[in-house]
Amino acid sequence: xxxxxxxxxxxxxxxxxxxxxxxxxxxxxxxxxxEAGNGAEGLxxxxxxxxxxxxxxxxxxxxxxxxxxxxxxDVENAKGTPVVMITTEGSEAHVVQALSLGAxxxxxxxxxxxxxxxxxxxxxxxxx
Amino acid sequence: MKTASExxxxxxxxxxxxxxxxxxxxEVFELxxxxxxxxxxxxxxDALDITSMVGLAGQLCGVMSLRCTAKAATLMASKMLGVxxxxxxxxxxxAFGEICNMIAGNFxxxxxxxxxxxxxxxxxxxxxQDYSLHSLSDSxxxxxxxxxxxxxxxxxxxxx
Numbered sequence: 001x002x003x004x005x006x007x008x009x010x011x012x013x014x015x016x017x018x019x020x021x022x023x024x025x026x027x028x029x030x031x032x033x034x035e036a037g038n039g040a041e042g043l044x045x046x047x048x049x050x051x052x053x054x055x056x057x058x059x060x061x062x063x064x065x066x067x068x069x070x071x072x073x074d075v076e077n078a079k080g081t082p083v084v085m086i087t088t089e090g091s092e093a094h095v096v097q098a099l100s101l102g103a104x105x106x107x108x109x110x111x112x113x114x115x116x117x118x119x120x121x122x123x124x125x126x127x128x
Numbered sequence: 129m130k131t132a133s134e135x136x137x138x139x140x141x142x143x144x145x146x147x148x149x150x151x152x153x154x155e156v157f158e159l160x161x162x163x164x165x166x167x168x169x170x171x172x173x174d175a176l177d178i179t180s181m182v183g184l185a186g187q188l189c190g191v192m193s194l195r196c197t198a199k200a201a202t203l204m205a206s207k208m209l210g211v212x213x214x215x216x217x218x219x220x221x222x223a224f225g226e227i228c229n230m231i232a233g234n235f236x237x238x239x240x241x242x243x244x245x246x247x248x249x250x251x252x253x254x255x256x257q258d259y260s261l262h263s264l265s266d267s268x269x270x271x272x273x274x275x276x277x278x279x280x281x282x283x284x285x286x287x288x
Contacts, residue, residue: 011250014208014223018160021210059248088233093244108237109230110159 003031004052004124009042009068010086011060015109019055019086019116026117028124039068043075050077053124056103058087058094066094069101082123086111141267142286145235150271152234153282156227157275161207166274174278179254180228181261184236187245189287191261192232194224198255200278225251231282261285 006023008016016035023030034049036042040063042056054072058065065085072078084105085098095106105119157165176195184190196204198220205223206213216223229251236242271282 012222012226014205014219014226017209059250061250088230088237088248090233090237091242091244109233110156112159 003029005032005034005049006030006053006055007034007036007042007045007049007051008055009036009039009060009065010055010057011037012057013037015057015086022111022113022116023055023120025113026120028120039063039065039071042068043071046072046075046077048077051081053120054078054081054083055086055120056083058085058089058098066097066101069098069103072102082120082126084119084123086116142269145239145284146269146271148238149231149235149269149282149284150273152238153231153271153273153280155234156230160227160230161204163207163276165280168272168274168279169277172274172279175257176279176281177255177257178224180224181252181254182225182228182232183249184232185247185249188236188239188242191283191285192228192235193261193283193285194228194231194280195283196275196280197278200275200280203276221253221255225253235284 008019010016020033034045034051036045038060056065056068065087069083082104083102084107085103086107086109088109090108098106104123107115107119154165157163174197176197178198178201179193179195181191181193184192201224202213202216202220204227205216205220208223209216229248232248236246267286269284273280
């Protein structure tokens, strides 16, 4: 698998680090990792950068994860980029809503690196 | 699994939720911190001087809190981040808040139907012991556990 560029959107810097570590533990070669503390910051990153994978929390200040995923439809640098939600909001309604807005995967916190691998690797393989 | 409406309607003190809170906490510590929580030592008199709180609003209203010593909170953060405790620094509060957030989220996801009808606030962390919490709660469920030899107290204060 080629090295990839990932965007991690979470209002917790600790969770961003854990997600990045989980991606590396899953065997994903990360050439660059962009971080954003909310959806609006994520859109700012994507205005200047194209990424291969986006991982996103739901509950965040300023712009939450669902609004962010919805806004990605108009972002050229996010066209075709798989989005995986990583969140404590694990209800069926949230999953359905996120997937209907364009997310391709959903991981509930707490999670293991194996769960990240299970959800992310197939998406990267499809997009390779 | 009982639905939220069944659980909310059939029981006023919700004592049956205590094991669910405990399981939710154990899962968070095992999956994210790679450690098992133990049973508390009654002889321990450590001062629980840091508190993380997450509000619940909607079908279930209340406050989930996690209390422990500042030293234990630093150790939790070090385990989450995979660094030595002296390297944790300012991210201790962030990590401690996220642990409480995950316990609250994991707990509510264990009650069928509650996920849609109950939202979580962002976590708040308070340091020190000299404060009083007035949450207007009608009842509180408490779970005492032990983390790396130090006590932790998880509490869910419920509004009717």
